[in-house]
Amino acid sequence: MRVYNTLTRSKEEFVPRRADAVAMYVCGPTVYNHIHIGNARTFLSFDVIRRYLEWRGFDVSFVRNITDVDDKIINRAREEQVTAPEIAAKYTAAFHEAMERLGVKAPTYEPYATQTIDEMIEMIERLIEKGNAYESGGDVYFAVRSFDGYGKLSGRDVDDMRSGARIEVGDLKRDPLDFALWKSAKPGEPFWTSPWGDGRPGWHLECSVMSTGHLGETFDIHGGGVDLVFPHHENEIAQAEADTGAPFARYWLHGGMLQINSEKMSKSLGNFMLLKDVLGTFPAPIVRLFMLQTHYRSPLDYSEERLAAAVKSYERIETAVRNARAVAEGAAADGAGASASSADESSLAEALVAAPEDARARFIEAMDDDFNTAGALAVVFDQVRLVNSFLDQIGSGRGAGYSDLLKAIIDTMLDLLRVLGITFAEGEDGYPVEVVDLAAQLAGYGGGDTREAVDALLASRAAARTDKNWGLADAVRDGLAGLGFVVEDTAQGARVIYRGQS
Ligand code: AMP
Ligand code: ZN
Numbered sequence: 001m002r003v004y005n006t007l008t009r010s011k012e013e014f015v016p017r018r019a020d021a022v023a024m025y026v027c028g029p030t031v032y033n034h035i036h037i038g039n040a041r042t043f044l045s046f047d048v049i050r051r052y053l054e055w056r057g058f059d060v061s062f063v064r065n066i067t068d069v070d071d072k073i074i075n076r077a078r079e080e081q082v083t084a085p086e087i088a089a090k091y092t093a094a095f096h097e098a099m100e101r102l103g104v105k106a107p108t109y110e111p112y113a114t115q116t117i118d119e120m121i122e123m124i125e126r127l128i129e130k131g132n133a134y135e136s137g138g139d140v141y142f143a144v145r146s147f148d149g150y151g152k153l154s155g156r157d158v159d160d161m162r163s164g165a166r167i168e169v170g171d172l173k174r175d176p177l178d179f180a181l182w183k184s185a186k187p188g189e190p191f192w193t194s195p196w197g198d199g200r201p202g203w204h205l206e207c208s209v210m211s212t213g214h215l216g217e218t219f220d221i222h223g224g225g226v227d228l229v230f231p232h233h234e235n236e237i238a239q240a241e242a243d244t245g246a247p248f249a250r251y252w253l254h255g256g257m258l259q260i261n262s263e264k265m266s267k268s269l270g271n272f273m274l275l276k277d278v279l280g281t282f283p284a285p286i287v288r289l290f291m292l293q294t295h296y297r298s299p300l301d302y303s304e305e306r307l308a309a310a311v312k313s314y315e316r317i318e319t320a321v322r323n324a325r326a327v328a329e330g331a332a333a334d335g336a337g338a339s340a341s342s343a344d345e346s347s348l349a350e351a352l353v354a355a356p357e358d359a360r361a362r363f364i365e366a367m368d369d370d371f372n373t374a375g376a377l378a379v380v381f382d383q384v385r386l387v388n389s390f391l392d393q394i395g396s397g398r399g400a401g402y403s404d405l406l407k408a409i410i411d412t413m414l415d416l417l418r419v420l421g422i423t424f425a426e427g428e429d430g431y432p433v434e435v436v437d438l439a440a441q442l443a444g445y446g447g448g449d450t451r452e453a454v455d456a457l458l459a460s461r462a463a464a465r466t467d468k469n470w471g472l473a474d475a476v477r478d479g480l481a482g483l484g485f486v487v488e489d490t491a492q493g494a495r496v497i498y499r500g501q502s
Helices: 037-055 071-080 084-102 115-127 156-164 204-217 226-244 275-281 284-292 304-328 342-368 371-396 399-417 434-443 451-468 472-481
Strands: 002-005 009-015 022-026 061-066 133-136 141-142 178-183 197-199 219-225 248-256 258-260 485-490 493-498
Touching: 002 248, 002 485, 022 037, 022 204, 037 061, 037 084, 037 219, 037 248, 037 258, 037 275, 037 284, 061 275, 071 084, 084 178, 084 275, 084 284, 115 133, 115 141, 115 178, 115 197, 115 204, 115 226, 115 493, 133 197, 141 485, 178 204, 178 226, 197 204, 204 219, 204 226, 219 226, 219 472, 275 284, 275 472, 284 371, 304 371, 304 399, 342 371, 342 399, 371 399, 434 472, 451 485, 451 493, 472 485
Parallel strands: 022 061, 022 219, 219 248
Antiparallel strands: 002 009, 133 141, 141 178, 178 197, 485 493
């Protein structure tokens, strides 16, 4: 397996410290707002990396922190006229909910900054003792000059950086490059008591403490968006390595930015879409398909058209699975063509025999190459094409003899997609029971059958539209969307596609 390591600026053979285990850390969110889909992309990329490593048999310890004390949280609390801990609690819960909806697995450990203050104070004390940090007016700063390796991750030279920087009047730093490990509290801010007075930790420090605290002084993978390389990750290395004297993370993996019109999506630029809103229109498997069709390190432009294309791709897979299952179970495939010559049929059948093994091998080859999810998905779409042409060839009602072959290839496809966290509802009986309650509320439905409930809802929506009762029509559509259904208006009337709840 090869991974691109920002530290060495090259693709390297991935050799974890232990042959059967991987310890990885990913910087978590600052909980002051709902996350946008740019943040979501980074969390999704590392979710897929983790899932793949687990699928390949590694025991993965995955740590992702919650930054629950920060200027942005304090400012937001002022705006909403509540306390900072209330803001942090609200958006931590929202973050967890959004991650669950997107199908991102919960981390093995999820440390909170505010619950790790003692350990942070201890690290600062050790850094002061070693001469890597100094107190100044109630703040504590890391002395960048005291750490030889500073700049090695971002490829910056301390002397170059220094020539552009200057000490501001009233600055408590000795050197403009130094950064805060501890900040004294201003009136009205949350604070903790420390040997340097009341204050709170700096953001960079948190990650050094929480990662080494759970994974040890040296661990395998450190991840985050490429926007964090400097100064955040550079500072994490300086703090941790100055403290322990041991190498910190061995492989640094950085995700490319999600962009809108070639500009980074960010809260500060105001060009963001919240994950929870996007998931209201496009269910998790669609968002995942859209994002994973681009390599995690490349920039990705957000576009509704590409999300709509992902809907089509998803449906292509779904249709192939449904048709293949129907044929495997002896029923006729929808729209399957006339039977072809048996020579064509048998050569296709041969390809089908080899398909599951072949797909698995090519999927691994793609993913082993720095987690090339775009290549991995291409393998799945090749299988879809293969299944479709086979179904075309054998025509109606002649699939019984190929039942096991078709099942094997479908199972492999779904298995590989599951590694990417892309799941499919298992047919019509898999409708969620909540749809019955929804139909009772909005369509006066009195039965208990999920399929009938959906029909009743669609009938109620159609009637509401005829009456120009847009409120009810929208409520039906939104209610269905909340349960994982997408309503599509076709020439024959409305129908639902069930994409499943993530
Ligand atoms: P933050 O809460 O701002 O610290 O960001 C949480 C994570 O989202 C970090 O790993 C960032 O690198 C990442 N991130 C922020 N903006 C984007 C973006 N536009 N595209 C991809 N990742 C992003
Ligand atoms: Zn971090």
